[in-house]
Amino acid sequence: MAEKGSVDGTCEKQTDNVVLAVQWDRCNSVVLSWILNSISEDLYSGQFFSATASVVWTELKETYDKVDGSIVFKLHHKINSMKQNGYSLSEYYHKLNTLWKQYDEMVILPACTCVVAPEFQNHNKTLKLMQFLGLDDSYMSIRSNLLLMDPLPDVKSAFAILSREESHRGVSRVGTSKTQNSAFVHPSTPSSSTSAPSPLSLSNEQMMKLLSILNEKSSPISESVTNMSGFENQKHLGDW
Structure with a gap:
């Protein structure tokens, strides 16, 4: 090229x-x-x-392009001391995977074709799995389940299992949040379909003021009624 x-x-x-x-x-x-x-x-x-x-x-x-013991030591120490520390599962996995690739490029092991080669490869996979399981405490239960598997899964399989668990927790968290929000709706709040006007309630003082206003507005009618009433009374007195 x-x-x-x-x-x-x-x-x-x-x-x-x-x-x-x-x-x-x-x-x-x-x-x-x-x-x-x-x-x-x-x-x-x-x-x-x-x-x-x-x-x-x-x-x-x-x-x-100089690789010496100090660089290898720093990278090896960084891999073994790395923890999730609040990172998302995807971020943590990719950070650790990048360090593994750097280490494999620096420390090139000789090719092995003997009968114990598969065992050696399984040993390296187990080491990476143990390094990857430096997860937060929220993954403690599923981490215990992974360690109880026989044989132990490789890093990619463990990451896939943990990712499904993380997705499930996210869905459950959203459902719980919606339930809690619906619980905060006031139970006495009437719905639009069943709402009805509440009856008017007045105190005694308000009732007296209302009657006073009505009496003031109807005073001419009251006077005429009084006059008529008085006239009739006088008439009845004359008869007596």
Whole structure:
């Protein structure tokens, strides 16, 4: 591939062919931008004026591609001391999986083709499972169930089981929340279909004020009735 040749320098620029030279410049620019965008700002400033991707790659490899005991120790310690600590299950798994891949690239074990090779592979899988089970206390019960399995599951199977459990907890939590919210509805709140006007209730003071207002408004009628009543009384008195 042209990109790989631009990195390791095996793809050289053709000076006698203009078309190939233009294609080489284009591919070199793409690979160089990939490298410069993948390094820190301090390293970028030191390689800013570099024009060839293979030269930049070689300098970085010779300077920083050094694996010694301290780097292996730090990575090994980070893997064994890593805990979930509130991360989601997916985030925790992918962080740990990234560290495992880095460790496997640094510490390359010799290939084994003897009869104990499957046992050695199972041992490595068990170690990764134990490292992965540094979960929060909320997963204690399902972690105990995983450890009781015979044979023990690998990391991918354990992650799948825990993911299903996490999804189930999420659904249960949503259902519980809806039930609690419905419980907060006031039981005396009438529904729209059965609502009816409540009877008007007045205090004694309010009733007296209402009667007073009604008497004031009906005073002319009362006077006429009184006059008529008085006249009739006088008439009855005359008869007596």
